[in-house]
Structures are given as structure tokens and as C-alpha cells.
Amino acid sequence: MNQAKIYDIAGAAGVSLATVSRVLNHPEKVKKGTREKVLRIIKEKGYKPNANARGLASRKSTTVAVVVPTVLRASISEMIQGIADSAKKYGYSIRLFVNGQHQTSTDAWSDVIASSVDGILFMNDEMENETYELIEHTPVPVIFINALSKSTKIGSVGIDNEDCSYRVTKEMITRGFKDILFITTEHKYAVNDLKEKGYRRAMEEFRLLPSVFKSSGDLAINEKQFKEMLDSRTPEVVFAVRDSMAISFMNVASKRGIKIPAQMQVVGFQNTRYAELSNPKLSCVETPIYEIGNVAMEKLTELMKNAEETKPTNVVVDYRIIYRESTK
Amino acid sequence: MNQAKIYDIAGAAGVSLATVSRVLNHPEKVKKGTREKVLRIIKEKGYKPNANARGLASRKSTTVAVVVPTVLRASISEMIQGIADSAKKYGYSIRLFVNGQHQTSTDAWSDVIASSVDGILFMNDEMENETYELIEHTPVPVIFINALSKSTKIGSVGIDNEDCSYRVTKEMITRGFKDILFITTEHKYAVNDLKEKGYRRAMEEFRLLPSVFKSSGDLAINEKQFKEMLDSRTPEVVFAVRDSMAISFMNVASKRGIKIPAQMQVVGFQNTRYAELSNPKLSCVETPIYEIGNVAMEKLTELMKNAEETKPTNVVVDYRIIYRESTK
DNA sequence: CTGAAAGCGCTTACAG
DNA sequence: CTGAAAGCGCTTACAG
Numbered sequence: 001m002n003q004a005k006i007y008d009i010a011g012a013a014g015v016s017l018a019t020v021s022r023v024l025n026h027p028e029k030v031k032k033g034t035r036e037k038v039l040r041i042i043k044e045k046g047y048k049p050n051a052n053a054r055g056l057a058s059r060k061s062t063t064v065a066v067v068v069p070t071v072l073r074a075s076i077s078e079m080i081q082g083i084a085d086s087a088k089k090y091g092y093s094i095r096l097f098v099n100g101q102h103q104t105s106t107d108a109w110s111d112v113i114a115s116s117v118d119g120i121l122f123m124n125d126e127m128e129n130e131t132y133e134l135i136e137h138t139p140v141p142v143i144f145i146n147a148l149s150k151s152t153k154i155g156s157v158g159i160d161n162e163d164c165s166y167r168v169t170k171e172m173i174t175r176g177f178k179d180i181l182f183i184t185t186e187h188k189y190a191v192n193d194l195k196e197k198g199y200r201r202a203m204e205e206f207r208l209l210p211s212v213f214k215s216s217g218d219l220a221i222n223e224k225q226f227k228e229m230l231d232s233r234t235p236e237v238v239f240a241v242r243d244s245m246a247i248s249f250m251n252v253a254s255k256r257g258i259k260i261p262a263q264m265q266v267v268g269f270q271n272t273r274y275a276e277l278s279n280p281k282l283s284c285v286e287t288p289i290y291e292i293g294n295v296a297m298e299k300l301t302e303l304m305k306n307a308e309e310t311k312p313t314n315v316v317v318d319y320r321i322i323y324r325e326s327t328k
Numbered sequence: 329m330n331q332a333k334i335y336d337i338a339g340a341a342g343v344s345l346a347t348v349s350r351v352l353n354h355p356e357k358v359k360k361g362t363r364e365k366v367l368r369i370i371k372e373k374g375y376k377p378n379a380n381a382r383g384l385a386s387r388k389s390t391t392v393a394v395v396v397p398t399v400l401r402a403s404i405s406e407m408i409q410g411i412a413d414s415a416k417k418y419g420y421s422i423r424l425f426v427n428g429q430h431q432t433s434t435d436a437w438s439d440v441i442a443s444s445v446d447g448i449l450f451m452n453d454e455m456e457n458e459t460y461e462l463i464e465h466t467p468v469p470v471i472f473i474n475a476l477s478k479s480t481k482i483g484s485v486g487i488d489n490e491d492c493s494y495r496v497t498k499e500m501i502t503r504g505f506k507d508i509l510f511i512t513t514e515h516k517y518a519v520n521d522l523k524e525k526g527y528r529r530a531m532e533e534f535r536l537l538p539s540v541f542k543s544s545g546d547l548a549i550n551e552k553q554f555k556e557m558l559d560s561r562t563p564e565v566v567f568a569v570r571d572s573m574a575i576s577f578m579n580v581a582s583k584r585g586i587k588i589p590a591q592m593q594v595v596g597f598q599n600t601r602y603a604e605l606s607n608p609k610l611s612c613v614e615t616p617i618y619e620i621g622n623v624a625m626e627k628l629t630e631l632m633k634n635a636e637e638t639k640p641t642n643v644v645v646d647y648r649i650i651y652r653e654s655t656k
Numbered sequence: 657c658t659g660a661a662a663g664c665g666c667t668t669a670c671a672g
Numbered sequence: 673c674t675g676a677a678a679g680c681g682c683t684t685a686c687a688g
Contacts, residue, residue, distance in 0.1 A: 003441070003467065006682065016659045021683055031657055046434075048442030052389065053681030055380035056664045063423070071412065074601075077405045081398065084426035093443060096394070096424040098412035106374075113331070114376030115421060139331065219604055244605060251607040273402075276547055277572060279579040279607050334666065344675045349667055359673055381665030384680045 004045040012045070013038045024049060025058075055116055064300060065117040067097040069125060074243075074272035075289050076123065079145060082293025083121060090301045092118070101126070109134055119300045121145055121293075125189040141303035141312075145296045146289070147191055148314050155303065155312030157296040159287050159319045161191050165198030165239075168267060168285060168321060172237050173206050175328075177265070181235035183245050186214040192241045195269065199239065211235070219248060226252040234264055243268035247278045250326060266326040280325030287319050332373040340373070341366045352377060353386075383444055392628060393445040395425040397453060402571075402600035403617050404451065407473060410621025411449060418629045420446070429454070437462055447628045449473055449621075453517040469631035469640075473624045474617070475519055476642050483631065483640030485624040487615050487647045489519050493526030493567075496595060496613060496649060500565050501534050503656075505593070509563035511573050514542040520569045523597065527567065539563070547576060554580040562592055571596035575606045578654060594654040608653030615647050 010017040015034060022030050023038040030038070041047075055061035066083055068076050080096075087094055095115055099108050112120060120138065123145040124131070132151050135142050142154055149156035172180055182199045184192045196212060203210040213229065215222050226249050234253075240246035246268030250260055258264050260280055268275060268284035275282040295315055302310050338345040343362060350358050351366045358366070369375075383389040394411055396404050408424075415422055423443055427436045440448060448466065451473040452459070460479050463470050470482055477484035500508055510527045512520045524540060531538040541557065543550045554577050562581075568574035574596030578588055586592050588608055596603060596612035603610040623643055630638050 017682080018659060018661095018684080019657090022658085025683070029657070034657080046438055048438055050384070050681050051442060051444045052380045052383035053664090054683075056378070056384050056666085057681075057683040059664075059683095061380065066424070071399075071405050071409045072601075074402065074405075077399050077402075080424075081400050081426065084399065084424070088426075093439075094424045094426075095391075096408075096412070096422045098409065098416075098422075110374055110376055111421075114379060116379045244601070247605045251605070254607055273400075273572070274602065274605055277575045277579070277602055277606065279582055345666080346668080346675060346677095347673090350674085353667070357673070362673080378665050381680090382667075384682085385665075385667040387667095387680075 003050075004047040006047075006049065009038065009041055009045060009047050013041045060118055061116050062091055063093045063095050063115075063117045064297070064304075065095045065097055065112050065115060065120045067099060067112055067120060067122045067124075069099060069101055069123070071096075071098050074274065075146075075270050075287070078272070078289045079123065079293035082290040082295075083297045084293075086294045086297035086301075090297070092297075092301070106134065109138075113138060113140075119143075119304045121296055121300060123147075125191060127190045141300060143296050143300050143303070143312075146287075146292055148316065149312075153312060155299060155314060157292050157299060157315040157317060159292070159317050161194040162198040162201075164285055164319050165195040165269075166202045167198075168239060169199045169202035170205070171321070172239070172265075172267070173202060173208065177236040178206075178208055179233075179236040180208070180211070181238045182210065182212045183215055183238060183240040183249060184212060185241060186216050195241050215245060219244075222248050223252055227256075230256055230258070234258055237265045237267065239267045239269075241269050243270050243272045243274045243282060243284055246282055246284065246326075247274055250278065250280075250282070261326055261328045265328060267321075271322060275322075275324070278326075283324045283327040284322055285319055286322050288317055292317055331378075332375040334375075334377065337366065337369055337373060337375050341369045388446055389444050390419055391421050391423050391443075391445045392625070392632075393423045393425055393440050393443060393448045395427060395440055395448060395450045395452075397427060397429055397451070399424075399426050402602065403474075403598050403615070406600070406617045407451065407621035410618040410623075411625045412621075414622045414625035414629075418625070420625075420629070434462065437466075441466060441468075447471070447632045449624055449628060451475075453519060455518045469628060471624050471628050471631070471640075474615075474620055476644065477640075481640060483627060483642060485620050485627060485643040485645060487620070487645050489522040490526040490529075492613055492647050493523040493597075494530045495526075496567060497527045497530035498533070499649070500567070500593075500595070501530060501536065505564040506534075506536050507561075507564040508536070508539070509566045510538065510540045511543055511566060511568040511577060512540060513569060514544050523569050543573060547572075550576050551580050555584075558584055558586070562586055565593045565595065567595045567597075569597050571598050571600045571602045571610060571612055574610055574612065574654075575602055578606065578608075578610070589654055589656045593656060595649075596654075599650060603650075603652070606654075611652045611655040612650055613647055614650050616645055620645055 006017045006020050009020045020038055023035050119140050120142045122142055136153050144156035146158045148158050184196050200210045238249055246266050250266045268282045271284050271286035275284050334345045334348050337348045351363050447468050448470045450470055464481050472484035474486045476486050512524050528538045566577055574594050578594045596610045599612050599614035603612050
């Protein structure tokens, strides 16, 4: 009934526990006959090595930490799913840290380190210099997700937000639209700053006046703000840093009788599930966030296997623009 | 630079490592002066006990497993957030298992057990008898989430789906609507079966003909099916087991020119973020899924503290119906 | 290819 | 209130 120990397996197989351990960790070092016998008994007894003991002895835990500010955002869920699928493939399990916005307070971070994981996947909206410093001193490999690393010592996987935003804006301009409103968050996020930068660059390139609206994170407040804004003008194109904001804006506009996309076009950012459930269906930049999680976990595996030889790299993932019903 | 060990702390404080350990685990057993000194040094050195060693020695890991089929569903994310917040409060960390639909294959489950967690929060859509059996033999406490347990040995936290569905249906009937369409999943899920049961009970009570539509999980297929269905009739009320389905149906209907709620009312189930982003805004049953996660983790804490005395209970959480724009 | 033994970093009765 | 010692269940050089 109780979980079998390695001793039990060794006893039943008539070998030493060292051999059982080898069968599990270095099967090639064990003679075929012995190996198969041990394996059979392991299966029979349903033996699974104790993770703590294993971790303590080998200094490896085959777990990775996934550190995120929240799990509520659809994009973060998709990313985690991508990580989870990849982790399963490589035999890693996941320790989840939902740290709120204060992820890199020394305290929160040392919790992560003390949990004895073999590597860390770190997703954060903000990237301050202290963050980099803290992370560079971390004893296990770290990969940034969804934000490209500015440090050569830390790898990352993400899209080039600035370039993406620049290209979308430019695309709309060359299609003949000049009055493009950019909606971002009031709260300062590194990724959103990059998106704004790209937008501004495109606008300035064409000598157009950038128009940036910083909206609150709260849906109800947003709607009120959006209504007020629409009192004074109807932009030709609205480009928002998140799908949810784009949709919220679109809904407010629809209710005022503004025809979408005829009178106003709306573009979102991310391609979360919201996009397909909106009416009209939202056109948006598709960030392959599942893939980003997936690849990040894969890269982390490499780093964990041979931290010395493998150089941290910044993997820039491709995005594409999906035109649905909210654009002409 | 390296992580400090308990020996280092003991050395620096001039005490034995037993004392350092006691300061951490049973501070009341240590004289105040000693305790404060040790605590100070711990802080200075940023010492965090090695989780594996601690787990191995104490047979406790202060980690719980959260086992879910996917992380992609908005409701599951909210639940995890609820769990995470509660876990942080009680000092537990989370090991996340994203197991797909085959969660209780003996294999997947023994992975969970082998990960040496102190307790398990288990969310699954299907609840077969083998599942119960497997779980009853688990050496640590388990709590079902979002589905009430049929077993007296396993606790659970969730809403009474059948009752809820019954009441919503009845409410619509007594408001004078007879033609109520129920949309559920093609794939068999225990929770959805319960919802259907409640719906049928209400309809039969009023001698109305139940009309159940089983829709695919795929959005594109759904839309096609919905269109075909709307060719033949326009139900007065549509009640779907998930917000996303309700919204998808609503959008298809809107596009055909059906006025919502004037000609057709739509009610969803869950109150995910989708509900507020739809146009018109979706009326739906609000399952307090964040709270469910939160409470489940709390209950699990109790069970882990004294598994013997604490009896597993089934906590039935209240739901409420939120009327927004998709109903009259 | 296999076994005996040391050690991973802690916790917890047991003495004192 | 504190220390010495055993032990948690593994892994991995080291011999053979």
C-alpha cells in the first residue's frame, strides 16, 4: 500500500540499490538482463523515486520555476500551456509562482531560488535594472519570456514588440489612414512602452501626429473614458496593446452607432480567444504566445543540460497580422 | 555568493544546527535571545533552507499539487489564481500538473504522488468510478474542485451545478418563456451532464419539451452548426454551459439580424471575462471560481495540518445570476 | 557491470 | 533551552 522505496526494489530484484538507481539514471551502464529485471519490478510495484531525495542527492530536481505576475491574463495562460506541454515532453515538472507585480523583490526571488529548481522561466511586464542584476546572480539558468533581454548573459524568447507595432502602424498608414489612435495602459509596462515606441516611430516617419491614449486597467473605467473620447472624435483606426482593450473600445463605439470597420477600424494585440468571440471579430497581431512558452522551455532544457557550453540566446519569434472583421 | 547552508548559519551564530532548525520550525522552543541572533544572521546571509533536504527530512514539502486538464480555459485560470493567492497566504508553493484529459491514468496520477506534495487540488471534468478509487488510495489529502464529490472520503468545493441550472431554467420559464434551448458540449463532461439534468428537470416540471444541442469544442464548427440550427428556428432563450458558447451563438444570431435580447435572450455559465467583453454584454450565472480555488486551498491546508481529525467536507459555494444586456 | 559507502542539507526524538 | 546523532531516500565516485 505504501509507496515502495528503492530498497524494496533492490531487495525484490536481488541487486543493490546502487544498481536500481543506475537503471533509472544511467541505464546504459547496467547489463541488459539486470536492467530488464529491475525495470519489471519497478513497474510491478509502481515504484517512483522520491523527488526530494533524488533532488537532494543529485542536486537536480527536474523541475523548473515558472514565474508570472498573474495567471488571469489569457495570454499568460496560453504561454503556460506551451510551457507545460514542452515540460512534459522533456520530463520536467513545473513549480508555479504567481507573484503579482513585485516579482523581483529580493524576497520573492529568493523564494524561487530556494525552491531548488533547475531553471527559471521568468515572465514580467517590467524590466528594471535591478531585475537584471538580481537575475544575473541566480545560480540556475533563467530565460525571459515575452520580452527580449537586454543582457547578454540572460536568454529570452519573445517577439520584437517595437518592430511589430511599427509595421502594423505603417501598414495602416500606407493603406491610406492617417488618424490612428494608439491605446495603451496607464500603468507602465516595458512591453507596452516598446509597442508605443514603434507606433510613434511609424507616425513620425510619415509626419503624422501621434495620438496616444493611456487607459486604466479597469474595464468599467475604460468604457467611461472611451465614451468621453468618442464624444470629441472618431479616429479612423484604433490600435490597442491588448485585445481586451481593443474589444472594449470597439463595443463602446458600436453602441454609439459607429460602423466598424466602415467608419472606424480596430486592431488588437495578441490574438487571445477574445478576438474570435468579439462581434465583429477582431483583427489583431498574433503573438504566438503558446509557441513562445514552448520554445522557451525547450531552450531552458538545453541550458540546464549544459549551462557551460550553451550560450544564452535571444530568440525572436515571428508574429503575423490576422485580418478579420474589424478592419477593411 | 553561494547559497548559505544551515551549517554556515549555525557557525556564524555560534550555535548548533539543531538550534537553527528549531528557530525556523519551532521558534517557541528557542530562547528569545538566541532566536533573535539566529534570525538576524539568517537575514544577513539571505539564508533559505533547501527545499529538498527539508522535504526529505520532515516528510513535508509545503507544496501542493494543482492538477488540471488544461490551463487554457478562462475559468481554470481564475481558479488557479484563487489557489495561488491562498497558497501564498499559508506559505505553500504550487506544483502545477497540466495533464490533458487523461489525468487519472494511473501513470499521470502516480507522477503527482511521486512529486512528494503535501496535498492535492484536483480539477477534472470527468469523474469516473476508477477516479474515485485511485484518489481514495492517495497517501495525502485530496480535494476536488468545481465538482462536488460523491465520495464521503474525499472533500470538494464547488457549486451545485444541477440546482443552478434548474433554477435558471425555471426562472426563465416563470418569466413566460417556453422555448428554451440548452447548449452543451458534445464531449461528455460530468459538470455539463449535471447542468443538463437540472435543465431537463425544470422543463419537465412545467411539461415543456427539452431541447438540447450538443456542440463541438471547436469554434468554427460551432458557428456552422449554430447557423444551420437558426435556419429552422429562433429559440426564445438560449442557455449554454459555457460563456464562450453563449457568446459564439449570440454573435451568429446577431449577424443574421436577430435582435438580442428582443427576439432572443442568451444566458451563459461562469461569468468569465468574455462575458463583459461581448456585445451585447452577456447575462450569465456567476460561478465564483476564484473563490472556489481560494476556499479549496484553505480547506486543503486544514486537512494537511491534521488529516486525522479533520473530516473531508463538501463545500457548496453560492452562485448568483448576473443579468446584463443579453436578457430582457 | 556491480556493490559498499559516503554524502546531499535538513529535522527531530533523545539526553542533558 | 540546547547539542550530538540518527535518519529521511536517493546518487555517485570509488573499488573491484
